[in-house]
Amino acid sequence: MNVVTLLTDFGLDDNFAGVVKGVILCRNQKAQIVDISHNVPPYDIMQGAFLLRGSFSYFPPGTVHVAVVDPGVGSQRAILAVKTKRYYFLGADNGVLAPALDAEKPLSMVRVENKKFFLHPISRTFHGRDIFAPVAAFLSKGGNMAQLGPRVKNFRRLRLPRARRSGKRILGEIVSIDRFGNCITNITPADIAGCARSLRAKVKNTTIKGLSGSYASVKEGQALMAVNSFGYLEIAVNGASARERFSLNKKNSIEVILR
Amino acid sequence: MNVVTLLTDFGLDDNFAGVVKGVILCRNQKAQIVDISHNVPPYDIMQGAFLLRGSFSYFPPGTVHVAVVDPGVGSQRAILAVKTKRYYFLGADNGVLAPALDAEKPLSMVRVENKKFFLHPISRTFHGRDIFAPVAAFLSKGGNMAQLGPRVKNFRRLRLPRARRSGKRILGEIVSIDRFGNCITNITPADIAGCARSLRAKVKNTTIKGLSGSYASVKEGQALMAVNSFGYLEIAVNGASARERFSLNKKNSIEVILR
Amino acid sequence: MNVVTLLTDFGLDDNFAGVVKGVILCRNQKAQIVDISHNVPPYDIMQGAFLLRGSFSYFPPGTVHVAVVDPGVGSQRAILAVKTKRYYFLGADNGVLAPALDAEKPLSMVRVENKKFFLHPISRTFHGRDIFAPVAAFLSKGGNMAQLGPRVKNFRRLRLPRARRSGKRILGEIVSIDRFGNCITNITPADIAGCARSLRAKVKNTTIKGLSGSYASVKEGQALMAVNSFGYLEIAVNGASARERFSLNKKNSIEVILR
Numbered sequence: 001m002n003v004v005t006l007l008t009d010f011g012l013d014d015n016f017a018g019v020v021k022g023v024i025l026c027r028n029q030k031a032q033i034v035d036i037s038h039n040v041p042p043y044d045i046m047q048g049a050f051l052l053r054g055s056f057s058y059f060p061p062g063t064v065h066v067a068v069v070d071p072g073v074g075s076q077r078a079i080l081a082v083k084t085k086r087y088y089f090l091g092a093d094n095g096v097l098a099p100a101l102d103a104e105k106p107l108s109m110v111r112v113e114n115k116k117f118f119l120h121p122i123s124r125t126f127h128g129r130d131i132f133a134p135v136a137a138f139l140s141k142g143g144n145m146a147q148l149g150p151r152v153k154n155f156r157r158l159r160l161p162r163a164r165r166s167g168k169r170i171l172g173e174i175v176s177i178d179r180f181g182n183c184i185t186n187i188t189p190a191d192i193a194g195c196a197r198s199l200r201a202k203v204k205n206t207t208i209k210g211l212s213g214s215y216a217s218v219k220e221g222q223a224l225m226a227v228n229s230f231g232y233l234e235i236a237v238n239g240a241s242a243r244e245r246f247s248l249n250k251k252n253s254i255e256v257i258l259r
Numbered sequence: 260m261n262v263v264t265l266l267t268d269f270g271l272d273d274n275f276a277g278v279v280k281g282v283i284l285c286r287n288q289k290a291q292i293v294d295i296s297h298n299v300p301p302y303d304i305m306q307g308a309f310l311l312r313g314s315f316s317y318f319p320p321g322t323v324h325v326a327v328v329d330p331g332v333g334s335q336r337a338i339l340a341v342k343t344k345r346y347y348f349l350g351a352d353n354g355v356l357a358p359a360l361d362a363e364k365p366l367s368m369v370r371v372e373n374k375k376f377f378l379h380p381i382s383r384t385f386h387g388r389d390i391f392a393p394v395a396a397f398l399s400k401g402g403n404m405a406q407l408g409p410r411v412k413n414f415r416r417l418r419l420p421r422a423r424r425s426g427k428r429i430l431g432e433i434v435s436i437d438r439f440g441n442c443i444t445n446i447t448p449a450d451i452a453g454c455a456r457s458l459r460a461k462v463k464n465t466t467i468k469g470l471s472g473s474y475a476s477v478k479e480g481q482a483l484m485a486v487n488s489f490g491y492l493e494i495a496v497n498g499a500s501a502r503e504r505f506s507l508n509k510k511n512s513i514e515v516i517l518r
Numbered sequence: 519m520n521v522v523t524l525l526t527d528f529g530l531d532d533n534f535a536g537v538v539k540g541v542i543l544c545r546n547q548k549a550q551i552v553d554i555s556h557n558v559p560p561y562d563i564m565q566g567a568f569l570l571r572g573s574f575s576y577f578p579p580g581t582v583h584v585a586v587v588d589p590g591v592g593s594q595r596a597i598l599a600v601k602t603k604r605y606y607f608l609g610a611d612n613g614v615l616a617p618a619l620d621a622e623k624p625l626s627m628v629r630v631e632n633k634k635f636f637l638h639p640i641s642r643t644f645h646g647r648d649i650f651a652p653v654a655a656f657l658s659k660g661g662n663m664a665q666l667g668p669r670v671k672n673f674r675r676l677r678l679p680r681a682r683r684s685g686k687r688i689l690g691e692i693v694s695i696d697r698f699g700n701c702i703t704n705i706t707p708a709d710i711a712g713c714a715r716s717l718r719a720k721v722k723n724t725t726i727k728g729l730s731g732s733y734a735s736v737k738e739g740q741a742l743m744a745v746n747s748f749g750y751l752e753i754a755v756n757g758a759s760a761r762e763r764f765s766l767n768k769k770n771s772i773e774v775i776l777r
Contacts, residue, residue, distance in 0.1 A: 003284055005277065011697030012271065012530065015573040018523065018554035022576035025521055025550065029578060032284065033552075034292075036277035042698050043757055055274040058281035058388065060288065071757050074732020124732035126747030129576065179270030180301050214333020214383035229385030239302055239330050262543055264536065271530065291543065293551075295536035314533040317540035317647065319547060438529030439560050473592020473642035488644030498561055498589050 002028060002140045003060055007036040007052050008068040008128065009043060016126070020068075020133045023119060027137030034059070043071040045096050049158050050176050053099035054230040056087060064139045065100070066132050067091035074124030079112040079131060080155055081139065081148050088139045090132055095158025106155070113149035163187045170256040172233070174248055181241025183248045187233040187256060198259035201225050203235055204246050215239070225256075261287060261399045262319055266295040266311050267327040267387065268302065275385070279327075279392045282378060286396030293318070302330040304355050308417050309435050312358035313489040315346060323398045324359070325391050326350035333383030338371040338390060339414055340398065340407050347398045349391055354417025365414070372408035422446045429515040431492070433507055440500020442507045446492040446515060457518035460484050462494055463505050474498070484515075520548045520658045521578055525570050526586040526646065527558040534644070538586075538651045541637060545655030552577070561589040563614050567676050568694050571617035572748040574605060582657045583618070584650050585609035592642030597630040597649060598673055599657065599666050606657045608650055613676025624673070631667035681705045688774040690751070692766055699759025701766045705751040705774060716777035719743050721753055722764050733757070743774075 004024055010016035017038045024031050036055050040048045048069035056065050063086075070077075070092040078093040084104040090112070091097040112131065115122065117138050119130040135148060163172035163186050172187040192199060192211075201208045203223070211233075212224040220239040223246075228234040235242045235254065242248060263283055269275035276297045283290050295314050299307045307328035315324050322345075329336075329351040337352040343363040349371070350356040371390065374381065376397050378389040394407060422431035422445050431446040451458060451470075460467045462482070470492075471483040479498045482505075487493040494501045494513065501507060522542055528534035535556045542549050554573050558566045566587035574583050581604075588595075588610040596611040602622040608630070609615040630649065633640065635656050637648040653666060681690035681704050690705040710717060714729040721741070729751075730742040738757045741764075746752040753760045753772065760766060 003281075005281070007274075007277075009697075013555060013557040014696045015525075015554050015569045016696075018525075018552055019573050019576045021552045022521075022523070022573065022578070022581075025552070026576070026578045029550075032288075034277055034280045034284070036274050037272060039272040042759075051274045055278050055281065058278045058285070060281070060285045063281075072734045075734035077734075123747035124735075125744060129747065178273045178275075179268075216331045216334035216336075226384060229382035229388065241301075262540075264540070266533075266536075291547075293536055293539045293543070295533050296531060298531040310533045314537050314540065317537045317544070319540070319544045322540075437532045437534075438527075475590045475593035475595075485643060488641035488647065500560075 002031045003034060003063040004031050004136050004140050005034045005036050005055070005059060005063060005065045006038065006068070007040065007048060007055070007066070008038045009040040009048065010038045010068070010128065012038055016128060020128050023129055023133035024137045027134050028141050031137060031140050040069050043069065045069050045071070045094055045158065046160070047176065048096045049099045050160060052096065053103060056089075056100050056104065059087070061086045064088040064090065064136050066136045067096045068128040068132055069096050070094065070127065073127050078152070079127070080109055080152070081112050081135060081145055082106045082109045082155070083145055090136055090139065093156050095156045098155060098158040099160055101155060108145060109152050109155065110145050111149045111152050114147060117148060161186055163191050165191060168258045170258070172254045172256065174250050174252045174254060177243050177248065177250060181237070181243035182228070183235040183242050184228060185233045185235070185254050187254070188231060189227050192233070192256065192258060195258040199225065200257045200259070201235065202255045202257070203248070206246060208235065261289045262291045262293060262322040263395050263399050264293045264295050264314070264318060264322060264324045265297065265327070266299065266307060266314070266325070267297045268299040268307065269297045269327070269387065271297055275387060279387050282388055282392035283396045286393050287400050290396060290399050299328050302328065304328050304330070304353055304417065305419070306435065307355045308358045309419060311355065312362060315348075315359050315363065318346070320345045323347040323349065323395050325395045326355045327387040327391055328355050329353065329386065332386050337411070338386070339368055339411070340371050340394065340404055341365045341368045341414070342404055349395055349398065352415050354415050357414060357417040358419055360414060367404060368411050368414065369404050370408045370411050373406060376407060420445055422450050424450060427517045429517070431513045431515065433509050433511045433513060436502050436507065436509060440496070440502035441487070442494040442501050443487060444492045444494070444513050446513070447490060448486050451492070451515065451517060454517035458484065459516045459518070460494065461514045461516070462507070465505060467494065520546060521550045521552060521581040522654050522658050523552045523554050523573070523577060523581060523583045524556065524586070525554040525558065525566055525573070525584070526556045527560050527562065527566065528556045528586070528646065530556055534646060538646050541647055541651035542655045545652050546659050549655060549658050558587050561587065563587050563589070563612055563676065564678070565694065566614045567617045568678065570614065571621060574618050574622065577605070579604045582606040582608060582654050584654045585614045586646040586650055587614050588612065588645065591645050596670070597645070598627055598670070599630050599653065599663055600624045600627045600673070601663055608654055608657065611674050613674045616673060616676040617678055619673060626663060627670050627673065628663050629667045629670050632665060635666060679704055681709050683709060686776045688776070690772045690774065692768050692770045692772060695761050695766065695768060699755070699761035700746070701753040701760050702746060703751045703753070703772050705772070706749060707745050710751070710774065710776060713776035717743065718775045718777070719753065720773045720775070721766070724764060726753065
């Protein structure tokens with residue numbers, strides 16, 4: 001297997017993602033390249049980290065996960081290659097890999113510095129093409145990580161904001177909003193353990209009661225709370241957009257009351 | 260061949276499509292996954308059905324066509340796996356497969372129920388990942404459909420709206436609008452047989468005369484009618500958008516007068 | 519290797535790109551299809567040409583580059599298949615291939631006319647599916663170009679607008695704007711040779727001084743000029759959009775003053 005995933009803020013209008021794929025294929029013609037998303041909002045490390053955390057474990061062992069959300073491209077920021085039990089990760093040391101690495105412990109980690117593996121001339125504005133792509137190809141062929149650069153022990157953390165509990169109240173926030181307008185919070189099943197049935201959430205001026213199993217378990221057009229498929233509490237509307245219904249945005253606070 | 264196509268309303272901003280591909284590759288490393296589109300408008304079964312109908316026959320025999328436009332996810336709605344002479348189809352029994360199956364007759368059909376083939380734990384909000392993906396991988400490896408669940412005989416119909424003819428008038432409607440602003444109607448060459456040259460269409464306050472062979476056969480900026488490449492009459496403007504020019508929307512009626 | 523790249527104005531909402539891939543796979547099941555972009559603005563030959571020029575050389579030798587930005591589809595315009603030292607190119611003879619062919623000299627060139635290789639019936643509105651796809655598959659399998667049609671010697675030129683120098687002033691223009699709002703000009707390092715440090719650019723009412731190596735080499739939110747990774751001078755803002763900051767559009771003029 002030679003799966004390489006790409007998660008970037010390159011968008012799909014330009015040729016950036018295509019060129020990265022070309023370079024990977026030049027160096028590993030058997031690479032099977034899968035897009036996680038190229039529509040991370042520009043420079044939004046948090047959203048890139050969130051998507052990588054929710055995606056990496058669904059790929060075959062040996063997959064090389066490449067995250068290029070890299071506002072510091074061309075600066076002295078490090079690029080890290082990380083080996084875990086099942087995967088390789090490649091990304092700038094800006095936190096984009098951190099939530100994934102909190103979930104899948106690094107076994108070894110190097111700072112990618114060996115120019116021998118890069119595409120030359122090395123630009124200072126498109127390391128996706130000149131560094132990430134050829135190094136991903138190298139890793140996908142089973143290359144020895146130690147050749148890429150010196151071993152490092154730490155990486156920059158980026159913890160997703162945690163929900164806070166105070167007595168019967170949990171104060172969380174919206175950390176992501178998906179295409180359907182489902183508003184994903186940072187509240188997990190552990191936070192509400194044992195209280196699912198008696199839950200109430202305050203979303204702006206509306207109160208949503210109880211936890212639903214699926215969107216379709218309430219009437220069309222009705223709001224609901226559910227634990228989503230990635231393990232977070234989300235606010236949704238059956239057949240419509242909770243974002244639009246309640247004018248919600250990322251970072252809006254959500255209060256959940258247990259009884 | 261192990262081609263699996265994906266047609267969904269997942270969009271490209273989130274990680275949904277990428278995760279589905281990861282799961283497929285975990286179970287069939289040789290799968291060749293092709294996106295038909297992930298930009299079906301959320302919950303728009305009709306548009307999904309329309310795109311699948313226009314696409315499926317262009318793929319190699321043996322292709323597994325997966326359609327995930329599934330507002331009923333997590334409810335009791337069935338998921339169908341269908342074998343036809345050339346293809347497999349996998350989709351919720353909500354009509355999204357229906358126009359394709361009207362064109363390519365089912366040889367056998369099962370209700371997908373055997374949890375052994377699913378990804379566990381099975382969420383109730385992301386069956387694309389937990390059911391469709393692993394079952395698609397199973398089918399793409401030549402798996403025996405009978406193992407997936409009990410045989411069924413019927414599927415939910417979803418006929419695209421038909422044009423009506425009354426004497427020399429055909430009343431149709433716009434069923435889809437493409438990226439170029441070409442407005443595709445539900446009127447087919449059979450409806451206008453023998454009358455192509457003497458045709459007139461009323462589109463809002465404009466009359467378009469005759470049938471053109473290609474966009475470029477009229478002057479740039481001029482409106483035209485043509486039978487498009489999928490066999491439907493469409494309203495277009497050479498080098499511009501008919502949608503914008505005539506402020507057209509889906510479901511707008513189009514009257515064609517034969518002489 | 520059987521890499522086929524696609525660069526089109528099909529967008530990603532419809533099934534056009536997916537259907538093209540299906541047809542390619544029907545004829546060459548080993549084809550590895552890579553999207554350069556499908557979001558070229560409708561009919562924008564210049565932008566398609568620009569993206570192809572900046573992309574083609576990053577792919578493996580033998581790659582078939584297919585460009586479908588083709589407002590003349592169905593007219594008498596020629597479709598060209600071109601062999602260069604390293605690649606094949608396939609596109610309408612409308613200039614979309616021209617900048618790439620200025621950089622990678624054609625060794626032989628034919629007008630694609632042999633219907634034997636087309637998909638039948640041949641529509642007059644979707645040659646991407648009916649001509650480009652099957653011919654690309656043929657070329658990707660090492661097919662003999664001479665079978666496709668008669669040899670031709672010339673192709674339609676489309677030179678990207680050149681920057682003009684007058685004494686110490688260079689008058690260029692914005693030729694492309696990327697997803698990040700970086701505004702790419704037609705000014706090259708050769709135009710400013712030896713003057714990088716003492717450069718000033720006038721962008722609307724702002725003056726930008728000097729050439730930066732990377733976005734991150736100025737403070738966040740500050741404007742800069744850099745030679746981008748494709749060899750053009752660009753106007754950027756670290757961590758934000760130069761397009762938005764300065765209300766820039768394609769074809770806006772940019773004046774650079776050497777000292």
